[in-house]
Amino acid sequence: MFSVLKSLFLAVLIGAAAIQGAPTKRQIGNLQCNINRVQIVSALAQMGGTLKTLKKETANDATASAAVAAAQTGLDTANQGVATIAKALVTGQAAPADARTQVEDGLNAVLSATQNATSTDPQVTSDFQKLTTQLTAAGKAGDGVLANCK
Template sequence: MARILSVLLALYLALCTVAAPLQQRQVGDLQCNIDRLKIVNSLASTGTAVGEIDTTDPATASAVTAAQAGLTSAGAGIKTIALSLITGQAAPASARDQVKAGLLAAQTALAGINDPTATAAVTAAQNQLNTTIADGAAVVADCN
C-alpha cells in the first residue's frame, strides 16, 4: 500500500510540473489540487490505521484483508486518474467509480468487525476512512 501511495504522490508531483498547455490538461485550480493531494495523503493514513487493527481473530483478519483490498483498489483508481491527467487525457469515469467502490468496500469491511479487542483501532480506522471519503467528495466537487 505504501508503495502505491508513493507512486501516486510522485505522479501527482509530476502532474504539477509537466509543461503541457493548461487548456489541454485537467490540471484544476489550486483548491482542486489541494483536494487531490489530501485524498492521496488520507488514503495512506487510512491504510496505516487499518494495518494497526489486531488480526488475531480470524473474522477480524478477514475483514481487515477485505478493507485493505478496497483501499488498494481505490489507490489503483487514483493512479489511473493521475496517469490520465499527466498524459492530457480525460480521467475515465470508471476510475472515479473504482475509487468510490474501493472506499465503500473498505467501509463495509470495517463495519463488519465485531471483535471487542479491536474496537479502538477499528474506530480509528473508520474515522480516518471517513476523512478519506470526505476528501474524495471534495475532489469531485472542486475538480470539474
C-alpha cells in the same frame, strides 16, 4: 507510503504542466481542487498504515482478520483508481469516469468490510474507529474533487 503517494501526486501536477498540448483546466485544477486531491491521497495512505497495523493486531482473530483483508482489497481498488486518474493527468487526458467510480467502489468496499467489525481488544476497536475516521476524510476529499475539479 504517504510520501510515495504525495511524491506521485506532485509529479503528476508537474508532469501535467510540462506535457505537450496543455491539459484542460480540469486536469490542472484550481487550488481547492488540488487541495482535495492531496487530501484524498493522504487519507488513502493513512488508511493503508492503519490497515497494516490492524493486520498485525488481528492476526489471531479470524473474523476481524477477514474484515481487515477485505478492507485492504477495497483500499487497493481505490488506489488503483487514483493511479489511473494520475496517469490520465500526466498524459493530458480526461480522468476516466470509470476510474472515479473505481475509487468510490473501493472506499465503499472498505466501509462494507469494516462497519460491523468487532473485537474484544480495545486497541483493535480503537484502530477500526481510526480507520472509519480516515475513510470519512477520504470520502469528503473525493466529494471535493468531484465538486471542485471542473
